[in-house]
Amino acid sequence: MKNASGESLKKLVAVVGPTGVGKTETGLFLAERFSGEIVNFDSVQVYKYLDIGTAKPSAFERSRVPHHLIDFLEPDEPFNAARFVELADQVIDEITARGHLPILVGGTGLYLKALLHGLFPVEVPEELRARLKERLEQEGLSLLYEELKKVDPEAAAKIHPHDGVRILRALEVYYATGRPFSALAREHAFASRRYLVLKVGLTLPREELYRRLEARVDRMLSEGLLEEVKELLARGYSPTLKPLQSIGYRHMIAYLQGKLSFEEAVRLMKRDTRHYAKRQLTWFRADPEIVWFQPNEKEQIAHKVQEFLV
Incomplete structure (x- = not known):
């Protein structure tokens, strides 16, 4: 398939699904299996210093394969879908020039949709x-x-x-x-195609996913989420910044400001994480191109990717 300029479309693999389902692990598995490089499309993992609350891949995980568009912006720098597309296009060109496979991993559905199909232009005075x-x-x-x-x-x-x-x-x-x-x-209608893509969706039974999400919140807290938020505020970043209004950060800020007890902040963080996962699933379930797997079906996923690349 070719684009409007007559050029062959580049092939990508996108690993999608709700928060906490195991996208990072699957992305790493595929990158190592198929000589890939990972391109992040999580709208909060792009920011520095927001590590624990975003479940950002660890330094060890990032050392296993190259990662792009992660951990590179100051928390007060603006970022949106249009800027993401601009940077992702550059990164994808570089990855394919090296003969590697771009593997997009994340949960911000709008970013992926904009990259694959483009955004409609509107001039705003x-x-x-x-x-x-x-x-x-x-x-x-x-x-x-x-x-x-x-x-x-x-x-x-x-x-x-x-x-x-x-x-x-x-x-x-x-x-x-x-x-x-x-x-x-x-x-x-996002009708144009800018890339050829295999969309790998990860899902779990809702009860199991929710158990994992609650355990992940507890793990974030034990790893020092509250201290991470204190450090961000000590650096002078405003609590009203968009990334600091994301799940986990806004809850810990509300606790530090005396608006919530710690127990209530944790309860609301778990509730809002579940709601966010539900919204993500609703978004991705509406896409008929996604091929769904359980996170432990890695060999089946690899087989599907191999078919796509042939």
């Missing part, structure tokens, strides 16, 4: 962008989210109330075009 940012500072994110629910309920239903970047983007598109972001996205 700088004046509009500045006005919305000013409103964010004056009125707060919750009011803007409520506004989005009125003008584009479909988009709002897919965006977390704490995700300021995506809330602002959806409002920017609406006020710049007069049409809901969700309607434009549906028309674009």
